[in-house]
Amino acid sequence: MLGCEKHGKYVPYRDPDLVEGTRTQKTECPFRLKGRPMKNGIDRDWRLKVMEGTHNHEPARSLLGHNFVGRLNSEEKEQVEKMSKSWVPPRKMLLTLKENNPLNLNTISQIYGACKRLRKSLRGSLTEMQHLLKKLDGGKYVHFERHEPGSEVIRDVFWAHPNAIKLFNTFPYVVIMDCTYKTNKYKIPLLEIVGLTSTDKTYSIAFCYIVNEGTDDYVWALECMKSLLADQAMLPKVIVTDRDLALLSAAKQSLPNTSHLLCLWHINKCVLAKCKLYVGTDDFAELVMGKWGEVVDAATVEEFEVQWMQLFNMCKDKYNNFTSYCSTTWLVHKEKFAKAWTNHVMHFGTTTSNRAEGAHASLKKMLRDCKGDLATSWDASHSLTCNRHTEILASFERSIHRIDHIFMCPFYTNIRGFVSNKCLQLLDAEHIRMKSYGRCDCLLRETQGLPCGCELAGYERIPYEAIHPFWKRLSWEHVPEPVADTISNHICGMNHGDMQPEVEALTHYFSSLDTGEQSMVRRKLQAIYCPESSSLCTPEVQIRSKRTLKANERKPPKVKAIGSLTRDPSGFEHVDREIKEAKKASQPPKKKKRVKKSDTSYFMGHFPSFFHPYIHTVQNVEDDGNCGYRVIAALLGLPSGEEGWSCVREALIDELERHRGLYDEMWSKHVVNALHSRLTLTPGHPATEDKWMQLPEMGYLVATRF
Structure with a gap:
C-alpha cells in the first residue's frame, strides 16, 4: 500500500493535552495505491491499482523540508559520521553534502538529527558515566574517580593522556593550573593542568572535573597529578595559579617544596580596577598605577620597600582604601609575584596563567556549546590533546633539523641542533643586549637556566654543559612508563610489573568478608577491568527555570544564551562597566545641532x-x-x-x-x-x-x- 505523506491523523504519543508548540502534516489525505506481485515467468512484475487518485491538499511547490525525500542515504550517513568525529560543525557538513550532490534535499535539522542518532548509537545502552569510563579505558588513559560518600553519584574525575604523561615526565619543571566553567550541562568546573615544553609549546598534563572547588578537592587533584611521575624526586619546581585561597592551601600541603607564583596579569588588572574605584581615572590615577608598576618591577627587596613607601605616602591622605586593599590583599603574597623575589626562581619565563587561559579558549572552540555531557567534554579534550602532541613533535624536529641562518656562526656550534630554537633565540637576544648596554643582571641564568650576558662575554663558543637540561630535551621516548601507585611501590620495594603480592593479599581479604561485603568488592573489581559495568552515575542537571517576579522585585539583568560558552565577567570588568555607565549618566544628553536662520554659510553651500x-x-x-x-x-x-x-x-x-x-x-x-x-x-x-x-x-x- 502506497499513500501520501499527509495520510492519516496525528495521534499524540505522550500527553494528549500537551498541544502547545507541536505540529503535524497529517490532513487525512485519501490518496492510495495498491500493489500486488504477479509471477510472470522468470521476472517478477507488479500490478498497481489506484484505490483513490485524488488528494485533499495542494501539491508541494518544493521538496525541500519534506522529511521523506530529505533522508540521508548510506553514503551520506558515512560522510556525516566521519565529519562528526572530526568536529566539523553541522552547517559545514550540510555545505559539503550539497557540494558533492547538487540535487541534495537535506536540511540543517536533518544533519542535527543524524549527529544526535550517531552519538546515541555509539553509547548504546550504557549510562553516561559508563560510556565515559569505557572511552577512558579504550584510549589507555590514566584516570581516577571519586564519588559522594554513601552514594554512587560522581564527585571528581581525573584523566591524563598516555603521551601527556610522557611529556610531564620529560618537562615537570613548571605547572600552570586554572579552572574554567560552562563546559558541560552539569555546571561542574573543569580544572586544567598544563605545562610547557622546551620549544615553548603548551601541553595539557591532565583534566579534572571537581564538583566543589575546596581544598580537599584540589589536594586530591594534585596527588593524582603527582602519581603520574615515574620518579617522585622530579616534582614540579614552580606552580602558577590565580589567587584561589583553596588552591593556595592545597598546593602548600601537596607541594611544600615547590615555588608558588601568582598570575601577575590578573593582579595588575585587579589593582587597576580598585584604583579606578577609589582613586579615579584622572592623571593622578595614572601616576599611582605607574608607581605600582615600579613596586612590582623592583629588582631588590630594598628597592621594593622604598617604592612601596613612596606609593603609600602618595595615597595615605586621601586614598587609604586603595593602599589598604593593596597591602591586605596582595602584599601578603608579595613573594609570589613581585620581581624582587620571582627573579630568583627558575620559572622559564612563566609568571602568568595565560597558557592555561589559552588552553581553555581552544577547548571551548572545540565544544561549541555547554549543553553536552562529560563524555562530550572528553571527546573535545582528546582531539585537542592529540593535535597538540602532533605540533609538539613537529617543533622537536624543527629544532633538530631546521636552524635559522643567524645561528650558523661558530658561537653556537656546540649547541646548534642539540637545544631548542627557543633557547637559541633567548641566547641571541641576551648577547645583543649585552653588546648594547654592557651591563648584566644575571636574570637569564636565574630564571631561564641559560648563560647570562656576563657569561656569554667570556665564551668563544657556548659550551653544551652551560645549558639547563630543560632546553636539551627534544623527545619524550626515553621516559619510562609511569605507574599509578608509584609511592607505595617504592616503599614496599615491589617490582612494577609484579601483581602477585597484591593478588594474594586481595584474595585473603576477600575470603574474610561476608556475602554482602564480597559483593561490593566484586563490583569494584569489575568496574576496573570492565568499566562499562560501573555503577557510578552523573549528578542531576541544574535546570534554569523561569518564574514570575514579585511585586517589589526588580527584573534581573539580561543573561547570555543557555548554551553560551562565554565566561562571566571578572571583578575588574564589573568595575570598568560601572565606571563607564556612571560617566554616561553624568554627561548631559547630546542636543541636535539646530541650523540658525541667519546662518548664511549653511544655505550658500x-x-x-x-x-x-x-x-x-x-x-x-x-x-x-x-x-x-x-x-x-x-x-x-x-x-x-x-x-x-x-x-x-x-x-x-x-x-x-x-x-x-x-x-x-x-x-x-x-x-x-x-x-x-x-x-x-x-x-x-x-x-x-x-x-x-x-x-x-x-x-x-x-x-x-x-
Missing part, C-alpha cells in the same frame, strides 16, 4: 559657486507647507506674517484666471486646480512638465518642476 556673487541675502522661511508662497512673499518684500503668503497665493490665482486664454486650456486648468490645493502635484501629471509663465503685472517668473 547648496548653490553652485558661480551663483554666489549674485546672492545678496539669505532668509530661511518657515517650512509649514506654505514655504513656496513665503519665498515669493519674502522676495517681493511683502509682510512675513500670516497675510504675506496668502496674498501671494490669491494674486497668483487671479493672474492665471485673467490670462486663461493665453495658455493651453487643459494645462492651465490643472495648474489652477493644483494651486487651489496648495500645488500638491504628482509625478506624471500633465502640469508637472517644465513650464515658464511670464506675469507682466507683477514682474516675476513662476516655474513648476516636480
Whole structure:
C-alpha cells in the first residue's frame, strides 16, 4: 500500500493535552495505491491499482523540508559520521553534502538529527558515566574517580593522556593550573593542568572535573597529578595559579617544596580596577598605577620597600582604601609575584596563567556549546590533546633539523641542533643586549637556566654543559612508563610489573568478608577491568527555570544564551562597566545641532559657486507647507506674517484666471486646480512638465518642476 505523506491523523504519543508548540502534516489525505506481485515467468512484475487518485491538499511547490525525500542515504550517513568525529560543525557538513550532490534535499535539522542518532548509537545502552569510563579505558588513559560518600553519584574525575604523561615526565619543571566553567550541562568546573615544553609549546598534563572547588578537592587533584611521575624526586619546581585561597592551601600541603607564583596579569588588572574605584581615572590615577608598576618591577627587596613607601605616602591622605586593599590583599603574597623575589626562581619565563587561559579558549572552540555531557567534554579534550602532541613533535624536529641562518656562526656550534630554537633565540637576544648596554643582571641564568650576558662575554663558543637540561630535551621516548601507585611501590620495594603480592593479599581479604561485603568488592573489581559495568552515575542537571517576579522585585539583568560558552565577567570588568555607565549618566544628553536662520554659510553651500556673487541675502522661511508662497512673499518684500503668503497665493490665482486664454486650456486648468490645493502635484501629471509663465503685472517668473 502506497499513500501520501499527509495520510492519516496525528495521534499524540505522550500527553494528549500537551498541544502547545507541536505540529503535524497529517490532513487525512485519501490518496492510495495498491500493489500486488504477479509471477510472470522468470521476472517478477507488479500490478498497481489506484484505490483513490485524488488528494485533499495542494501539491508541494518544493521538496525541500519534506522529511521523506530529505533522508540521508548510506553514503551520506558515512560522510556525516566521519565529519562528526572530526568536529566539523553541522552547517559545514550540510555545505559539503550539497557540494558533492547538487540535487541534495537535506536540511540543517536533518544533519542535527543524524549527529544526535550517531552519538546515541555509539553509547548504546550504557549510562553516561559508563560510556565515559569505557572511552577512558579504550584510549589507555590514566584516570581516577571519586564519588559522594554513601552514594554512587560522581564527585571528581581525573584523566591524563598516555603521551601527556610522557611529556610531564620529560618537562615537570613548571605547572600552570586554572579552572574554567560552562563546559558541560552539569555546571561542574573543569580544572586544567598544563605545562610547557622546551620549544615553548603548551601541553595539557591532565583534566579534572571537581564538583566543589575546596581544598580537599584540589589536594586530591594534585596527588593524582603527582602519581603520574615515574620518579617522585622530579616534582614540579614552580606552580602558577590565580589567587584561589583553596588552591593556595592545597598546593602548600601537596607541594611544600615547590615555588608558588601568582598570575601577575590578573593582579595588575585587579589593582587597576580598585584604583579606578577609589582613586579615579584622572592623571593622578595614572601616576599611582605607574608607581605600582615600579613596586612590582623592583629588582631588590630594598628597592621594593622604598617604592612601596613612596606609593603609600602618595595615597595615605586621601586614598587609604586603595593602599589598604593593596597591602591586605596582595602584599601578603608579595613573594609570589613581585620581581624582587620571582627573579630568583627558575620559572622559564612563566609568571602568568595565560597558557592555561589559552588552553581553555581552544577547548571551548572545540565544544561549541555547554549543553553536552562529560563524555562530550572528553571527546573535545582528546582531539585537542592529540593535535597538540602532533605540533609538539613537529617543533622537536624543527629544532633538530631546521636552524635559522643567524645561528650558523661558530658561537653556537656546540649547541646548534642539540637545544631548542627557543633557547637559541633567548641566547641571541641576551648577547645583543649585552653588546648594547654592557651591563648584566644575571636574570637569564636565574630564571631561564641559560648563560647570562656576563657569561656569554667570556665564551668563544657556548659550551653544551652551560645549558639547563630543560632546553636539551627534544623527545619524550626515553621516559619510562609511569605507574599509578608509584609511592607505595617504592616503599614496599615491589617490582612494577609484579601483581602477585597484591593478588594474594586481595584474595585473603576477600575470603574474610561476608556475602554482602564480597559483593561490593566484586563490583569494584569489575568496574576496573570492565568499566562499562560501573555503577557510578552523573549528578542531576541544574535546570534554569523561569518564574514570575514579585511585586517589589526588580527584573534581573539580561543573561547570555543557555548554551553560551562565554565566561562571566571578572571583578575588574564589573568595575570598568560601572565606571563607564556612571560617566554616561553624568554627561548631559547630546542636543541636535539646530541650523540658525541667519546662518548664511549653511544655505550658500547648496548653490553652485558661480551663483554666489549674485546672492545678496539669505532668509530661511518657515517650512509649514506654505514655504513656496513665503519665498515669493519674502522676495517681493511683502509682510512675513500670516497675510504675506496668502496674498501671494490669491494674486497668483487671479493672474492665471485673467490670462486663461493665453495658455493651453487643459494645462492651465490643472495648474489652477493644483494651486487651489496648495500645488500638491504628482509625478506624471500633465502640469508637472517644465513650464515658464511670464506675469507682466507683477514682474516675476513662476516655474513648476516636480
